Amino acid sequence: MAKKIPEKVVSRLTFYHSIVSEFIEKNEQNITSSQLAHRLNIDDSQVRKDFNLLNKVGRCRVGYCPKDLKETIENTLGFSNKRNAFIVGAGHLGLALAKYDKFDNYGLNILALFDTDPLKIDMQINDKKIFHITKLLDLASELNVDIAILTVPRQPAQDVADFLIESGIKYIWNFTPCVLSAPKYIKVWNENLMASFLQFACKEID
Amino acid sequence: MAKKIPEKVVSRLTFYHSIVSEFIEKNEQNITSSQLAHRLNIDDSQVRKDFNLLNKVGRCRVGYCPKDLKETIENTLGFSNKRNAFIVGAGHLGLALAKYDKFDNYGLNILALFDTDPLKIDMQINDKKIFHITKLLDLASELNVDIAILTVPRQPAQDVADFLIESGIKYIWNFTPCVLSAPKYIKVWNENLMASFLQFACKEID
Structure with a gap:
């Protein structure tokens, strides 16, 4: 921009x-x-x-x-500035985002998903493979990815975020309901569904 | 508020x-x-x-x-003003929202989900039942619901929105990538993931 x-x-x-x-x-x-x-x-x-x-x-x-x-x-x-990202957490939300066809058009390339569930590993979603989370460090460095879209449940969210930061991730788009702690040099963007609902509900319904 | x-x-x-x-x-x-x-x-x-x-x-x-x-x-x-809503579209995103534990705390009661896929009908997600979309009109009037969270794919989004409006829905929280057409008396709140990403990407990454 x-x-x-x-x-x-x-x-x-x-x-x-x-x-x-x-x-x-x-x-x-x-x-x-x-x-x-x-x-x-x-x-x-x-x-x-x-x-x-x-x-x-x-x-x-x-x-x-x-x-x-x-x-x-x-x-x-600035849609032409392509950016590579991983989705971390292949639950319903992670899969929904992996299938969201607009990301590509807007310059966001989701290269892969990560999870810990053995039943999900190696599955393909919208041509993107689900890897075990232990592969993230190597793949992030190999594919030059420093953006993670975090879609794990609330409970492990902070531990997974800590792991992402150790693995070289610099930008976390946080879809979990947890307010993450992160060092100042990490950029966290909290997707705040509840604030969105409250805007909708308070402005329009009251 | x-x-x-x-x-x-x-x-x-x-x-x-x-x-x-x-x-x-x-x-x-x-x-x-x-x-x-x-x-x-x-x-x-x-x-x-x-x-x-x-x-x-x-x-x-x-x-x-x-x-x-x-x-x-x-x-x-104003979390204490409870509001009832339906999720329309029981794909990954609809299921993720049905499982989102924060809605309850914030006064948003998801009462049921709707879909057309026979394999999904009558399934329970987080104690919420998935109904066939044809049941929506009766259930909306019976349960006094006028908010729908729309999570169908882009292609049928407008037709489903028209159907919701005919069924008495007054507020549509639109998670589809489609910009819906609706009469002025219907309140549509577009959840705009791409704008969110662009804010994140442009402010933080450039």
Whole structure:
């Protein structure tokens, strides 16, 4: 990302990207800010304001060219910087993330999964192999991976995180409900489903 | 929520809540703002500033009483307003969410799951039964449920959302990668994993 783009705008840009991708699939030659706004239940003016933050948006006669718009969003958000990652924990959540088809498009390459359950080892999920956790150190160094997506249960979460850090992992995207302790040089990104729910519940339902 | 609390503070409050719960489990009688700050790699002053937004925080001699603090966070965030919800889509993600033990504590009761796969119907996940999707209309009205957590694949997502809306669902927490179209009176909360990743990746890795 060349410019500093606020979090909420990044979030909307990924939604615009999804909608524009649909338009391209349907071979549409044009997309307007009101079509995007309508889909997200926001104002047209918000969409145009967000687009002012993009590097350059190719305009068509009555809107934007979907292909150009998609490319501009991708360049702005830096999807072309490919990053390799491991999923640690091949339970339901780990498998769901391994099958999540959007990660590839957004520059996140999941190379493998890790678990301790002998029944899961050597299984393939979406062309990604599940290895025993003891292989992680060697594979991380061999494949140059320093991002781990942590999807183990709460109870072993801290021990597994400690092991990942010892194995050279520098970035942990934490999907466990545990608030991890980590040295300052390790970047932990806590995926906070409960905060997300509370935003949803408090804003919309009360 | 009595007061309007900013999103980032809500997010931190849920983390404080997790850490405080651990302290209570370990029978600790005291917790300090620097213990909380250290765990989240933030400044003590931020923790104290956040606590100023809470209704009332019981202070101990050198910090806070974990039990009081936990209760205050719960009251402030409104965990006691119980809400019933269905999970629609019993794939890996749906099952992971059905097993997510934190929802209960935060006032979200998942009552049942729905799917179309005959092999899954009548299975129990974490004491929640999987029903055929055709039962949803009756069960939603019988159990007074108007929140659906949507975890189906991208391809059928819009059709399933339309069906949910016809069945009386008013709030959709959307975990699919599809940006749903919905009438304005339906509240859709898009869980945006890609935006989350981009925040993580752009801020921390570039």
